[in-house]
Every structure is written in structure tokens, then in C-alpha cells.
Amino acid sequence: MAGIDGSMAHLSDSLFTTAIAIYSVGMVGFVAEYSFGKRGRIAATVPGAVPAAVAAAAPARELVGAGGPSVEQAEPAQPASSERGSAADRIGRFAFVLTVLGALVHAGSVAVRAIAVDAVPWSNMYEFASVAGLVGVIAFLALMWRIPQIRHLGGFVLLPVIVMMFLAGTVLYSQAQPLVPALQSYWLAIHVTLVSVAEGALMTSAVLTVLFLVRQRYDRVCEKPGATVGGLTGFGAKLPAAATLDKAAYRVVAFSFPLYTVAVICGAIWAEAAWGRYWGWDPKETWAFIVWVIYACYLHARATAGWKGRAAAWVNLTGFFAITFNFLIVNIVVSGLHSYAGLN
Amino acid sequence: MSTPARAALRPLRMAWRRLTSMRTALILLFLLAVAAVPGSLLPQRPLNPDKTDSYLASHGGWGRFLDRVGAFDVFGSVWFAAIYLLLFISLVGCLIPRIRLHARAVARKPLPAPRNLGRLPESGSFQTAQPPADYAVAARRALGRRWRIVQRPEPGGTLTLSAEKGYSRETGNLIFHLAVLASLLLIAIGRLYSYQGSRIVVQGPDQGFCNTVSQYDSWKPGRFAAEGKIAPGPFCIDEMTRFTADYTASGEPSKFAANVTYRRNVDSAAEHATITVNHPLRLGGDRLYLIGHGFAPQLTIRMPDGTVRHDTAVFIPQNAATLLSEGAFKEQGAPGKNQDVGIRGFFAPTPEQGGDGAIRSVSPKVDNPVLGIFVYQGDLNYRGLPQSVYALDASKMTQLGAVNLAVGQSHTFGNGVSVSFDGWVPWASMQVSHDPSQGYLLVAAAAMVLGLLGSLGVRRRRLWLRITPSAGAASGSPTVVAVGGLARSDSGNFATEFTTLMHRLRDAATEAHDERSQRADQPVSLIGAGEE
Numbered sequence: 001m002a003g004i005d006g007s008m009a010h011l012s013d014s015l016f017t018t019a020i021a022i023y024s025v026g027m028v029g030f031v032a033e034y035s036f037g038k039r040g041r042i043a044a045t046v047p048g049a050v051p052a053a054v055a056a057a058a059p060a061r062e063l064v065g066a067g068g069p070s071v072e073q074a075e076p077a078q079p080a081s082s083e084r085g086s087a088a089d090r091i092g093r094f095a096f097v098l099t100v101l102g103a104l105v106h107a108g109s110v111a112v113r114a115i116a117v118d119a120v121p122w123s124n125m126y127e128f129a130s131v132a133g134l135v136g137v138i139a140f141l142a143l144m145w146r147i148p149q150i151r152h153l154g155g156f157v158l159l160p161v162i163v164m165m166f167l168a169g170t171v172l173y174s175q176a177q178p179l180v181p182a183l184q185s186y187w188l189a190i191h192v193t194l195v196s197v198a199e200g201a202l203m204t205s206a207v208l209t210v211l212f213l214v215r216q217r218y219d220r221v222c223e224k225p226g227a228t229v230g231g232l233t234g235f236g237a238k239l240p241a242a243a244t245l246d247k248a249a250y251r252v253v254a255f256s257f258p259l260y261t262v263a264v265i266c267g268a269i270w271a272e273a274a275w276g277r278y279w280g281w282d283p284k285e286t287w288a289f290i291v292w293v294i295y296a297c298y299l300h301a302r303a304t305a306g307w308k309g310r311a312a313a314w315v316n317l318t319g320f321f322a323i324t325f326n327f328l329i330v331n332i333v334v335s336g337l338h339s340y341a342g343l344n
Numbered sequence: 345m346s347t348p349a350r351a352a353l354r355p356l357r358m359a360w361r362r363l364t365s366m367r368t369a370l371i372l373l374f375l376l377a378v379a380a381v382p383g384s385l386l387p388q389r390p391l392n393p394d395k396t397d398s399y400l401a402s403h404g405g406w407g408r409f410l411d412r413v414g415a416f417d418v419f420g421s422v423w424f425a426a427i428y429l430l431l432f433i434s435l436v437g438c439l440i441p442r443i444r445l446h447a448r449a450v451a452r453k454p455l456p457a458p459r460n461l462g463r464l465p466e467s468g469s470f471q472t473a474q475p476p477a478d479y480a481v482a483a484r485r486a487l488g489r490r491w492r493i494v495q496r497p498e499p500g501g502t503l504t505l506s507a508e509k510g511y512s513r514e515t516g517n518l519i520f521h522l523a524v525l526a527s528l529l530l531i532a533i534g535r536l537y538s539y540q541g542s543r544i545v546v547q548g549p550d551q552g553f554c555n556t557v558s559q560y561d562s563w564k565p566g567r568f569a570a571e572g573k574i575a576p577g578p579f580c581i582d583e584m585t586r587f588t589a590d591y592t593a594s595g596e597p598s599k600f601a602a603n604v605t606y607r608r609n610v611d612s613a614a615e616h617a618t619i620t621v622n623h624p625l626r627l628g629g630d631r632l633y634l635i636g637h638g639f640a641p642q643l644t645i646r647m648p649d650g651t652v653r654h655d656t657a658v659f660i661p662q663n664a665a666t667l668l669s670e671g672a673f674k675e676q677g678a679p680g681k682n683q684d685v686g687i688r689g690f691f692a693p694t695p696e697q698g699g700d701g702a703i704r705s706v707s708p709k710v711d712n713p714v715l716g717i718f719v720y721q722g723d724l725n726y727r728g729l730p731q732s733v734y735a736l737d738a739s740k741m742t743q744l745g746a747v748n749l750a751v752g753q754s755h756t757f758g759n760g761v762s763v764s765f766d767g768w769v770p771w772a773s774m775q776v777s778h779d780p781s782q783g784y785l786l787v788a789a790a791a792m793v794l795g796l797l798g799s800l801g802v803r804r805r806r807l808w809l810r811i812t813p814s815a816g817a818a819s820g821s822p823t824v825v826a827v828g829g830l831a832r833s834d835s836g837n838f839a840t841e842f843t844t845l846m847h848r849l850r851d852a853a854t855e856a857h858d859e860r861s862q863r864a865d866q867p868v869s870l871i872g873a874g875e876e
Contacts, residue, residue: 178592181600181621254800258793265789274622276540276633276777278785281391281419286384293377297370299800304366322377334384 008116009176013169015109016130020165022102023137023158029095030155034238036088092151096144099154103137110134116176120189123179125331128196129168133161135200143204152238156207187270194263198256199323202295205252206320209313212245216310246309249316250302257295264288283334287326294319363430364437372431379427383418386410390417432528439521446514453494454506457808461828464808466842471822472853476503476811479823479853483809486852487845491807498810505809513833516798523791530788534781539569539576544658545584545602546640546771554580554610555630555776569778577630577778581606582614587770589637595665595707602634602772619774629778636661636773639669639691641715644754646762647675648683648721658771659691660734667693668705672736674724684724685761688736690716691768695748703748712750715765719744719757804832807845825853 110131113121122131140157144150179188218236239245267288268278279285298315301307307315362368387395396416400407414421461467472479480503484493491507498504541560543553553559555576568574582605590599602619608627617625625632638661645653659671669691677683692705695714703716722741731737744757754764810826827849831838 177596178598180597185622258796258800261796262793265793268789269786272782273624276624276631276635276775277779278782281383281388283384286380290377290380293373293380297373297377300366300370300373304370306367307370330384
């Protein structure tokens with residue numbers, strides 16, 4: 001295995017930092033559009049106004065692609081997230097362009113790191129977090145391509161990505177290094193790619209679920225006569241309808257869960273070759289199992305009377321909490337065979 | 345059944361119904377997730393017995409309590425087994441009626457059209473110039489093969505089409521759950537019939553082993569393997585001819601490889617293979633893994649009675665990063681005369697001299713290695729309990745001295761004892777694993793994924809068309825087509841889907857019409873072209 005190209009690794013780091021900076025400006029733009037955009041007022045007067053229905057329809061189709069007949073876009077004529085040409089609209093467009101630019105720089109950082117280590121660049125926590133963040137941003141951009149109306153929600157997706165990248169670049173950072181023997185396998189590319197795509201998508205689902213809970217709370221407060229909406233609940237005014245967010249979050253899980261299942265199976269196949277058994281309750285494996293079971297609970301909860309809606313939403317968030325725990329705590333605190341954090 | 349008997353069975357039936365309800369299954373699933381948590385946070389005896397013991401030692405009563413409830417072997421504990429067994433039963437009870445229902449649904453024709461299609465969640469209507477029979481053909485073609493379609497006549501020349509699709513949703517769901525059940529069974533069978541043996545092999549001739557229980561350093565059989573119900577594969581590893589460990593400049597490992605000669609059967613020809621970390625040697629149902637490595641220093645020892653011994657001892661790494669290793673040489677002299685020689689040693693592959701005279705290692709790479717030894721004479725105390733070959737029991741011995749030796753150096757102690765450090769050879773620890781069910785388990789896992797894709801990806805839809813000839817029935821006057829649709833799952837984007845379907849059905853009405861009018865204009869050429 002070749003050594004490390006130091007100048008390339010350095011270039012990768014610079015691109016990474018640049019991407020964070022661009023995302024941050026983009027996020028400020030999205031937040032500005034969200035706050036000053038007109039759409040909020042429409043939604044506030046007619047809870048669950050038209051655009052919501054479309055927002056639900058499109059992600060589902062795109063993410064699941066059940067092999068149904070090719071579907072053309074239904075009647076458009078949906079109001080855009082901000083009035084065309086308004087200041088908020090222009091800020092939103094600007095933020096969108098910045099996010100695309102940031103994603104390109106980010107992708108460049110990952111690619112250059114790959115050249116530097118001469119392998120797929122996701123063998124430690126820093127690299128994994130960087131790739132998962134990129135997947136999250138690309139997923140959102142793809143979603144926005146199909147449904148421009150959700151553009152003003154961009155800040156909600158960029159915020160966790162930026163936080164994660166900041167942690168990755170500071171606390172979790174590790175120098176570019178060649179792969180240890182256990183990681184020298186094509187399963188690294190398959191297993192870790194699947195995990196990062198599935199978990200990146202599940203993060204999006206968690207964001208949608210939080211928005212669902214806020215919106216649902218907003219609706220409940222609004223039902224009471226003479227109620228005033230304030231604080232965090234006030235955000236609900238500009239969000240799509242609760243049912244829409246709930247369905248969108250579900251469709252993302254319906255897409256991610258089989259992917260995550262395949263990822264775990266690939267991990268088991270790899271473990272059989274590398275460690276002598278397909279499953280050994282290594283802490284990482286145990287938490288992969290826990291995450292899988294929790295999302296299985298979520299899918300069942302959505303089909304069980306008394307569990308739909310809020311309870312299922314909390315199950316979804318518990319699942320994402322388990323993912324976060326598996327990524328941060330199990331890597332850093334608990335020692336096991338999956339100790340590739342690169343933080344020593 | 346008589347009434348009292350039925351009454352007696354009632355609590356049982358209630359319990360069964362409750363166990364197989366979705367709510368119970370959901371709670372059991374939750375419990376399964378929660379129960380797995382301590383298995384990752386507390387040391388587990390099967391994975392790490394040393395860590396478990398030190399945790400017990402430092403946690404007193406709390407540790408003993410945890411031990412008693414099986415918290416140090418969660419995945420082998422009674423309560424963990426209870427949860428997944430209940431889940432297993434609940435799943436079986438839930439699946440049997442669902443399979444019956446689904447089989448019936450698949451066998452049944454799509455339901456007749458409701459009287460008023462306009463009352464369905466999605467509906468619409470349009471007109472066509474075609475007579476009902478022609479349009480019914482066109483509509484069936486437009487919908488395509490994904491839909492199961494039944495045509496039914498109604499009075500007055502009206503035709504209805506009942507279309508249904510997405511049966512593979514429930515099929516996929518059932519396949520997934522059946523595959524989960526199959527996986528649990530296969531895992532259980534695998535555990536009963538599996539075995540795992542490990543053995544340290546020093547590089548060089550006469551150090552090999554055959555796949556028999558007695559030749560392993562450690563042997564973990566499943567229950568049936570322990571009872572001798574399966575015979576271990578008949579292969580032999582004759583020799584590890586060469587072990588290679590490569591490191592980067594910073595001391596990170598980059599490659600481990602063991603070259604071995606082996607025979608598939610005791611009497612078959614010898615073959616060569618290279619075993620690396622991700623590439624075990626697969627011999628029928630057995631897999632041979634390279635799981636560790638270390639150093640075996642070689643000494644020439646002159647005993648108190650003047651005889652000379654050559655010995656090689658396996659040293660065990662104490663530090664995974666620097667491979668500072670520890671081990672012992674035990675040379676028995678004439679019995680009962682305190683003529684035994686025991687040597688406790690530390691091997692530093694890349695040594696660094698500490699200020700206190702002790703050696704340290706700074707890298708796992710071998711670079712002018714040093715062996716630090718403590719030499720004892722006396723009684724090795726072999727009459728007592730079985731001893732570890734890696735540690736010296738010096739309780740009945742006296743120390744002759746201590747020295748650090750580089751390769752080729754020797755040192756003479758008192759009583760005529762001298763030791764020379766001749767060199768070292770690498771050793772590798774090999775693990776043999778056998779699990780007859782894992783191939784089938786992979787098939788079950790693949791079935792789980794396929795089932796999931798059907799279950800989560802396919803959408804269940806019903807569609808009805810009522811094709812009514814115009815009231816006047818005059819030739820050329822329009823036929824009215826009413827369409828209604830119903831989503832039986834994932835209704836999220838059904839409105840969009842229905843709009844698309846309506847487009848297609850409407851297009852079919854005009855396309856077919858164009859075709860027909862063309863046919864009327866040029867009947868001869870079309871027949872000539874062999875259209876009919």
C-alpha cells in the first residue's frame with residue numbers, strides 16, 4: 001500500500017474548511033428566507049395549505065422509486081416558497097447556489113482525501129462524518145430539485161451538517177493514514193458507503209420528524225380559542241402540514257431501512273472474513289442491531305392504533321439518537337473491534 | 345367442544361390473542377432493543393473475560409448483583425432468550441392467519457365496481473367516441489400488466505373494469521417475516537453445531553497441527569459439537585513456512601500474511617496457501633483465520649549439570665501498539681535436586697533503554713531487538729496445579745541474576761548456568777471456525793431484503809372503470825368513462841398517481857380512436873399489411 005501524499009491531504013483539509021464556511025453563509029441565507037418569506041402567512045391562515053401536499057408527494061416518489069410506471073409531474077401551479085423576485089426569494093436562490101457550491105467544494109475535499117490515502121476516504125470518524133454530511137446535503141439538494149417549495153427549509157438540514165462537520169474537523173480530526181490490514185477489503189467501500197448513505201438519510205428523516213412535532217404542537221395550540229403562539233412552537237406557522245411532514249419522514253425511513261439492512265448484512269459478511277464470525281456482539285454490532293430494531297419499531301408503530309403520529313415520531317427520534325450514540329459514544333468511549341476512530 | 349371446556353380455554357385464548365397482537369409485538373421489539381444496551385456497555389464474559397473479572401473486582405456487591413442477573417453475558421442470558429422466544433411465538437401467531445388471508449386475497453378476483461365511483465377518494469370521468477367494448481380493450485392495454493383486471497358487464501351495455509395491483513406488498517411483508525423466523529432458527533442451529541478452535545503456530549518445521557480437539561490451545565464447541573455429533577474436518581496445517589508483518593514508518597501495521605502448507609485430508613497431497621487478515625483459508629466447512637501474531641525468542645541454556653538445551657518459547661504481546669512481549673522458559677533438571685532453570689523474559693522488538701534498567705519497546709517493527717531476562721534456579725513446582733506456559737512460578741526458586749541481551753549475546757550466571765540469545769522466530773495464532781448454517785443464513789438475509797423491498801416499496805392500489813354507452817345510443821355519440829381509485833397503503837402520493845393514470849386512460853381513448861378512424865379510411869392497406 002502506498003504512503004500518504006501530505007500536500008494532497010493538506011489541500012483536502014483546506015477544501016473541507018472552505019466548504020463549512022460556504023455552508024454557513026448558505027444556512028444564514030435559508031434562515032433569512034424562512035424568516036422573511038411570505039409563505040409563512042399563507043400557511044398560518046390556512047393550516048396545511050396546498051404546497052404541503054405536493055411536498056409530500058414528490059419526495060416519496062423520488063426516494064422510493066417502487067418501479068412503478070414513469071410518472072410525469074402533476075399539475076404544477078403550486079405557489080413557490082417565496083414570491084418570485086421578492087427579496088426573500090432572491091436570498092433563497094443565493095443560499096441555494098451557495099449550497100451547491102459548498103457541496104462541490106466538499107466533494108472535492110473528499111475526493112482529494114481519497115487520492116491522498118489511496119483508498120476510499122471513510123475509514124475513521126472524521127472521514128465518515130465528512131462523507132455522511134455530504135450525503136445529507138446532496139439528498140436535500142436532490143429533494144429540492146424535485147420540489148423547489150421546500151427550499152426555505154434548507155437551514156434545518158444545513159445546521160446539523162455544519163455542526164457535525166465542525167465536530168469532525170476539530171474533535172474527531174485525524175491525519176490521513178493508510179489502512180490497517182483489517183480495513184484492506186473492498187467491503188470497506190460497500191459496507192461503509194451503505195451505512196453513511198442510510199444514516200445520512202435517516203438524519204434527514206429525524207429533521208423532518210422534529211419539524212413534524214413542532215408543527216403538530218403548533219396545530220394543537222392553534223385549535224384552542226384565543227391561544228397565542230410563541231417560542232419554538234411559533235416556527236410551526238411556516239412549516240408544511242403535520243401529515244405531510246409525517247409522511248415525508250416515513251418515506252425516508254422506508255427508503256433507508258432496507259439500505260441499512262443491506263449495510264448490516266454486508267458488515268456481517270465482512271466480519272465473517274475478517275474476524276472469523278459473522279456476528280459477535282461487538283459493541284458496534286450491538287448498536288447496529290439496536291438501531292435496526294428501533295427503526296423496525298417505528299415502521300410497526302406507524303401501523304399500530306394508538307402509536308401513530310406523535311408516539312411513532314418519538315420512536316423515530318430515538319432511532320436517530322441511537323445512531324448518534326453509536327457514532328460518537330461507541331467509537332470514542334467503548335472499545336471494541338470497530339475501534340477505527342483514529343483518535344488515539 | 346362443550347361449553348365448560350370452552351370456558352376453561354378462554355383465558356388461554358385471550359393470552360394467545362394478546363401475545364400475537366401487534367401492540368405486544370411492538371413492546372417485545374422495544375424490550376429487545378433495550379435489553380441489548382447493557383450488552384454493549386458492560387464487559388461481556390464471552391468476549392472479554394479479563395475485563396469482566398476486573399470490573400467484578402472493582403464493583404463489589406453491585407458487580408455480584410449484575411453477575412447474578414446475567415448482565416455480563418446478556419446475549420446468553422435467560423431474559424434475553426425469553427424476549428426473543430416470545431417475539432418468535434408472537435410472530436408465528438401473527439403470520440399464520442395473515443398467510444391464509446393473503447392466499448385468499450390473491451386467489452380472489454378484484455371486487456366489483458361500487459355503484460358510485462364519484463364517492464371514492466379519487467375519481468374523474470371523460471368521454472370517448474369509442475363503443476364500450478373497444479374502449480375496455482384500450483383501457484386494459486393502457487393500464488398494462490401490473491394491474492390484475494376483471495371485466496364485468498352491467499345492464500344496458502355498460503361495462504366495468506375492476507383493477508387491482510400491489511399484491512407483492514403483502515407477499516414481500518410475509519417473506520420478510522418468514523425470513524426473520526428462518527434466520528433465528530438458522531442461528532440457533534449454527535450455535536449447536538458450530539465449533540471454534542485456536543492454536544498458536546510457530547514459524548518453521550514440526551510446529552503444525554491437525555483439526556482435532558486435542559491439538560487446540562482453546563476449543564469452544566457448540567452443544568452438539570461437544571457431544572461429538574459432528575466430526576471436525578480432516579485437514580492438517582503442516583507448517584507455517586513464513587510469517588510477514590509489514591509496518592508503516594510510524595509503526596502502523598500495513599500487512600500481515602502467513603504462508604502455510606496444508607493437506608485437505610491426512611493422506612492427500614500438500615498444498616500451499618497465504619492467509620491474510622481479510623482472506624481466511626476455506627477448507628470445506630472449516631475456515632482458518634489469522635488472528636494474531638508475536639515473537640518466539642530462541643535461547644541456548646547451559647544447565648547447572650553442564651548439559652545444553654536449545655529452546656524456543658512463545659512470548660505474548662503485552663502492548664498491542666509496541667508489541668512488548670512477555671514469556672517464560674522452563675527447563676527441568678534432575679528431579680528433586682533444585683536443578684530446574686526458569687527464565688522470565690521480556691522481548692522488545694524495537695527497544696529503548698529506560699533509566700531504571702528496564703527495557704521498553706517503541707515500535708512493533710523488529711529493529712535490533714533486546715531480550716530482558718530474569719534467571720532462576722530451583723524447583724519449577726510442576727507437582728502443583730496446571731501452570732500457564734507463559735508465566736513462571738518462581739515461588740520455590742532463587743534468582744541468579746537479570747540481564748538484557750541483544751541477538752548473539754550471552755551471559756554466564758552463577759552455578760554454571762549460562763544463557764545465550766540466539767535469535768527469534770515469529771508465531772501466528774490461528775483460529776479454526778466451523779458453522780454449518782451460515783451459508784443458509786445468508787440466503788435468509790437476502791430473502792429479508794427482497795421482502796423488505798416489496799413490503800416498503802410496492803403500493804397497493806384499486807381502480808374501477810365504468811364505461812357507459814351514451815343514453816341515445818346513436819352511432820358516433822360519446823361513451824362516458826367514469827374512473828374511481830382507492831389507495832390501500834401509502835396514500836401519500838396517490839393523488840399524483842391517479843392524475844397520471846387518468847392522463848393515460850384519456851390518451852388511450854383518443855389514440856385508439858385515431859387508430860380506428862385511420863382504419864376506416866384505409867381498410868384495404870391495413871388488412872393487406874396483415875394487421876388482423
